[in-house]
Amino acid sequence: MHMAVLVQKYGGSSLSTVDKLRSVARRVADSHRRWRRLVVVVSARGDTTDELLRLSEEVAGGAVGSFAAREVDQLLATGECAAAAQLAITLARLGVPAVSLTGPQAGIRVTGRHGGAMIDRIDTGRMAELLEAGRVAVVGGFHGADRAGDVRTLGRGGSDTTAVAVAAAMGADRCEVFTDVDGVRSADPRVVPRTRQLPRITPEAMAEMSFAGAGVLHSRAVELAAMTGVELRVRSATGPGAGTVVSRRGGVGLLETSGAVVAVSHDLDVARVLVHCRGRADLAAEILEILAHNAVPVDLVARSGPQEDEFRMGFTIRRSDVADVRAALEKSAGSRGGDVRVDDGVGKVSLIGMGLLNRPAYVARMIAVLAAAGIATSWVSTSQLRASATVPRERVCEAVTLLHEEFGLGPAGGEAVDRDAVYRTAVDRDAAARDIAV
CATH class of the missing domain: 3.40.1160.10 (Acetylglutamate kinase-like)
Structure with a gap:
């Protein structure tokens, strides 16, 4: 036994x-x-x-x-x-x-x-x-x-x-x-x-x-x-x-x-946060300390460089965590004449796989396929194991379905799809959309 x-x-x-x-x-x-x-x-x-x-x-x-x-x-x-x-x-x-x-x-x-x-x-x-x-x-x-x-x-x-x-x-x-x-x-x-x-x-x-x-x-x-x-x-x-x-x-x-891609994940509990201050005061460490003190995970982080005349730092956190940190973030930014903007009308879609940093075409395909469907992407981040982007909250489920089909993740035996052709078509549509907008 x-x-x-x-x-x-x-x-x-x-x-x-x-x-x-x-x-x-x-x-x-x-x-x-x-x-x-x-x-x-x-x-x-x-x-x-x-x-x-x-x-x-x-x-x-x-x-x-x-x-x-x-x-x-x-x-x-x-x-x-x-x-x-x-x-x-x-x-x-x-x-x-x-x-x-x-x-x-x-x-x-x-x-x-x-x-x-x-x-x-x-x-x-x-x-x-x-x-x-x-x-x-x-x-x-x-x-x-x-x-x-x-x-x-x-x-x-x-x-x-x-x-x-x-x-x-x-x-x-x-x-x-x-x-x-x-x-x-x-x-x-x-x-x-x-x-x-x-x-x-x-x-x-x-x-x-x-x-x-x-x-x-x-x-x-x-x-x-x-x-x-x-x-x-x-x-x-x-x-x-x-x-x-x-x-x-x-x-x-x-x-x-x-x-390279094995799954598509999505998250509706997301908020984009942008901290903005005039001047060259660097609040990055202070902001991250606030998040750490409240045990709030942070993702898709980007910030301004030291040569710029203003401080900007953007990141995503869980929408359900905003209330825990908003006052502290506003106090930190406000002391330097800045402000905090929160957008909770977004969700996050992610490709999960291996070696995605070595395959930038996969991220290009993700953005192009969503753009072809009129789904705007922003705040894109890539690691070896995950490529994520924020999209409008009401279109997250549609984005997941499109990406799941695009990368052939369904059960075996389905109709074969020419992925390169789909990608080229999506790129062409996206370029045409930009030309019309201009």
Whole structure:
């Protein structure tokens, strides 16, 4: 019998109803029979977290600011703790010995601010004792305890990150993440009906997909898996199938055989921010420090040079993070007679692949195809693994569909397309449009 440790993670949608909860319990029971040493990490069921946030705003009489951050974390963590207890009860009904654990009970110690903490270490003693006794440890994700013993939540993707951290600490063979999709796909199937499942992908490419908006895994969890060597598997919570393996072993081969582009991601939670000041005061470090202090990821950064007579710095952040940093940015710019402009009417589309810096034609194709459809692009950025551009928010889904078709990412067996011909036509149309505009 295989005696290694397996870690499984189930998201909130997989547990949203009693029937789904029982289905997950049966899957866990089957895994326990085969593996014996099993840790299950769960998110809050269904829309519990959103409901708790609404409740906190209701009792506070409006938006809950930093004055109650500790209490909000105390409240939000109850969603994961309740889900863990309910799954443990369901497992007991099936004859599977299981014990639910809060994050602190599982030995998860965190550091950082409320609502955006990071896992510092995990004391695996209690989980190891449970597994040694043949019990399933069901851990509430998304939170841990700081040095004072206070609960702090991990923010977006916290349960994914919890699962990977537990897998690394326990020396698990792998971490299986069960979602409402059958694996990582070439685009969001809710936007593009005919997508292709990726059987294997590297952690680096997966992290770029996640950061660019793919909701199947959080980028923090993927980055942690890459750093600790944990193999991730994304699988459907309701059906069979191997899903997608996120691992360096064999992942590069997939990218090479599939071409430079393997997927298209999109993100609607985007805002463009432009900080402008007259004079040569350099605010770049101060601006980035504000974003870092609030744990706000930044993308598509551009700034003016030292030889210019004014300071300009543009970047994108999550639209949902604007309220957290806007006042501080305006104070910084205002002290130098400047201002801050925010455009939240945009979204971001991204090509994910390998070697994109060495293939500038791919970015040219992306811009040309969108321009041919009348979709304006701006704030373009390219790395070896990702090429991104902002487009009007209301046309993001259309842009994803066009790019998915342009780069031939659908299932095999479709009608062949002459990509170079499509590209030349798009370039010609774009040139003609510019001539008309002139």
